Amino acid sequence: MKGKILVLAAAAVFFWTGTALADVLENIKGKGYISCGVAGRVPGFSVPDEQGVWKGLDVDYCRALASAVFNDPEKVRFVPLTTTERFTAVQTGEVDVLSRNTTWTFQRDVEQGIDFAGIIFFDGQGFMVNKNLGVTSAKELNEASICIQIGTTTEMNVSDYFAAHGMTYKPVVFESADEATVIYDTGRCDVYTTDASGLAARRTTLSNPEDHVILPEIISKEPLGPSVRQGDPRWSKIARWTLFALINAEELGVNSQNVDEMLESANPNVKRLLGQEGNFGEQFGLTNAWAYQVIKHVGNYGEIFERNVGPATALKLERGQNDLWTRGGLLYAPPIR
Amino acid sequence: MSSLAPKTSPDPARPSRLAGLAGLANNPAFRSALVQLLVFAAVVAGLIWVVSTTADNLKRAGISSGFGFLGQTAGFEISQTLIEYSRSSTYARVFWVGLLNTLLVSVISITASTLIGFVVGVLRLSSNWLVSSLAAAYIGLIRNIPLLLQILFWYIAILMPLPGPRQSYSLWETFFLCNRGVILPRPEFHPGSWLILAFALLAVLAVIALVLWSRRRQRLTGQRFPTFAASLGLLAVLPLLGASLAGFPLTWVIPELRGFNFQGGMTLLPELIALILALTLYTAGFIAENVRAGIQSVDRGQEEAAAALGLRPGTIMRLVVIPQAMRVIIPPLTSQHLTLVKNSSLAVVIGYPDLISVFAGTTLNQTGQAVEIIAMTMLFYLTVSLLISLFMNWYNKRMALKER
Numbered sequence: 001m002k003g004k005i006l007v008l009a010a011a012a013v014f015f016w017t018g019t020a021l022a023d024v025l026e027n028i029k030g031k032g033y034i035s036c037g038v039a040g041r042v043p044g045f046s047v048p049d050e051q052g053v054w055k056g057l058d059v060d061y062c063r064a065l066a067s068a069v070f071n072d073p074e075k076v077r078f079v080p081l082t083t084t085e086r087f088t089a090v091q092t093g094e095v096d097v098l099s100r101n102t103t104w105t106f107q108r109d110v111e112q113g114i115d116f117a118g119i120i121f122f123d124g125q126g127f128m129v130n131k132n133l134g135v136t137s138a139k140e141l142n143e144a145s146i147c148i149q150i151g152t153t154t155e156m157n158v159s160d161y162f163a164a165h166g167m168t169y170k171p172v173v174f175e176s177a178d179e180a181t182v183i184y185d186t187g188r189c190d191v192y193t194t195d196a197s198g199l200a201a202r203r204t205t206l207s208n209p210e211d212h213v214i215l216p217e218i219i220s221k222e223p224l225g226p227s228v229r230q231g232d233p234r235w236s237k238i239a240r241w242t243l244f245a246l247i248n249a250e251e252l253g254v255n256s257q258n259v260d261e262m263l264e265s266a267n268p269n270v271k272r273l274l275g276q277e278g279n280f281g282e283q284f285g286l287t288n289a290w291a292y293q294v295i296k297h298v299g300n301y302g303e304i305f306e307r308n309v310g311p312a313t314a315l316k317l318e319r320g321q322n323d324l325w326t327r328g329g330l331l332y333a334p335p336i337r
Numbered sequence: 338m339s340s341l342a343p344k345t346s347p348d349p350a351r352p353s354r355l356a357g358l359a360g361l362a363n364n365p366a367f368r369s370a371l372v373q374l375l376v377f378a379a380v381v382a383g384l385i386w387v388v389s390t391t392a393d394n395l396k397r398a399g400i401s402s403g404f405g406f407l408g409q410t411a412g413f414e415i416s417q418t419l420i421e422y423s424r425s426s427t428y429a430r431v432f433w434v435g436l437l438n439t440l441l442v443s444v445i446s447i448t449a450s451t452l453i454g455f456v457v458g459v460l461r462l463s464s465n466w467l468v469s470s471l472a473a474a475y476i477g478l479i480r481n482i483p484l485l486l487q488i489l490f491w492y493i494a495i496l497m498p499l500p501g502p503r504q505s506y507s508l509w510e511t512f513f514l515c516n517r518g519v520i521l522p523r524p525e526f527h528p529g530s531w532l533i534l535a536f537a538l539l540a541v542l543a544v545i546a547l548v549l550w551s552r553r554r555q556r557l558t559g560q561r562f563p564t565f566a567a568s569l570g571l572l573a574v575l576p577l578l579g580a581s582l583a584g585f586p587l588t589w590v591i592p593e594l595r596g597f598n599f600q601g602g603m604t605l606l607p608e609l610i611a612l613i614l615a616l617t618l619y620t621a622g623f624i625a626e627n628v629r630a631g632i633q634s635v636d637r638g639q640e641e642a643a644a645a646l647g648l649r650p651g652t653i654m655r656l657v658v659i660p661q662a663m664r665v666i667i668p669p670l671t672s673q674h675l676t677l678v679k680n681s682s683l684a685v686v687i688g689y690p691d692l693i694s695v696f697a698g699t700t701l702n703q704t705g706q707a708v709e710i711i712a713m714t715m716l717f718y719l720t721v722s723l724l725i726s727l728f729m730n731w732y733n734k735r736m737a738l739k740e741r
Contacts, residue, residue, distance in 0.1 A: 084698055088707050112705040113395075133597075144597045145416075145517060150685065150694060151702035159413045159424050170598070171414050172608065172688040173699065179686060186496045188516050188607065190597050231397070 454624025
């Protein structure tokens, strides 16, 4: 795997003179599919099921992109990436879009040569501890040893939080979240930390899930979003507006079941979204029905959420901050007009 | 005889310039030098082109480059640091911390695996069926299971049975064993400690002098001196003497359980122990085979001749067989040592903070300077490998047969 990074970092950076300025959309249409970088082992976000079909929130975003471009949600190839190699993969065009529960930060946006398309999931870092420690708050974790996954914002947040509260900690940093979880389960660490959504997913894999509690403190802002390579404005905008279309569709009450009836809707907002009015789509190289295709094949944001991480799934996450602004959440997409 | 006739024939033909060039082209020494020069120039030009193209592409892709990031604050903790380090240290410091952690594991594992490898290699050739079968079984098992699995196996095998820090096993309330590692008292040095260090150095020098003297004495008189016991005595007594002269400036800080963990002692991390165990046992299996091959390459006649002189089996091994076997053992042994250093980069899998983990992992993720960081990391492994090769080649030359 290290070899992979190395080859990516050295060879690809060097060889991409030819493809550097090629148009991503043309390139995708030429090869007939979208390469989508995902995590690959995060339940609810990106994981292959028993039949080998990719499932999850991050996965569905890529299927939405494929629906927008090809009118076919299957025209995606998923590339599992580690936390350390993900940015190199998107910088070099190894993947067309990185949909890998990645936190949008200044450094990544400004110095890594990538553009974030938006926020698909509002998350925050939390702590999970064994009940028998008798800890009820993160402020009681002085001197605790903490299992962390390498190559994430998690590492820095822990450090910041402990410094801010005058506490110290002992990190045990693992290459993969799987190992970090297994080792936390043996009792090597007092605490396991990652984004709250991840904690819920990880707790389901422990030997005795009910012995562990997730502490109330959320210690960071983790706006997770898809990103694309910097330098191709058109592809950036397609990635961004595909996400906005998912959110707008939910706000306007358009879902995969009623999308065909909605074509007859008198509401101009719905008309513009579904390509019945105006010319919203051809300007960036797609058809005007791009958003209709997305909703028809993948559904709106709410459907994607319920299907992958909602109360009916193993993760049992409430909408919370990931609800529409009209219902007290943070999801607010610019209008299509 | 001399002829008075004027010389009419010109001097033996001085070759024309063209013929000279042809002659030069036919001169093998010149030709090979020219070809080498051209190849060297091509390689340098290629390198320059790669570097400048990469820099261009990085700039065009909007990725910042350069080594400026090394001066920035790291902002994360590391679980084992051999030098002073805190979250406010720089990335350059992180590089050194990781580098030393890698070297620590490598040095300990190389030493231990070489010792164990030699013992097992000799046992493999033992005439005792049980002993040689056990050695063969160990070698077969270890060499045929991937190292990554063995590292995980030892890590989980160590962690699983151990209790948490609050229920840890203790020895006289001074040494503790739990799933946080082995916790030992930490020596604290007060002013005057330099005397102990000075006397320890003195002891080492005294041992070297003693060995040289006893060898010479044996050559001249044939009498032997109990060097080993005397050396041990020197090493134990001299530092103690230094300590007493300085009024025992050394105190031990006893670890005690406070809150989640032990305070005040030093901790040997379970990650470190598991990694050293796995690397040592794995490499020892390969070294044992090299040793066996080396010993079998020595003619049996040597052993018989030594036995005829009345030497004991142990002495025959030590003084006759092994020195001759070394010529065959050292080259593959070098490879094993190099491989061990490179294998230590698997540390990141079990959370041991080696160079790959803290620098090519955490630092790379935080700064995004993939090209610079991977280059520095590669340079480190390359340097270490070359140093090991140089040392072993020098040693090999020393051990080589001296033809007189």
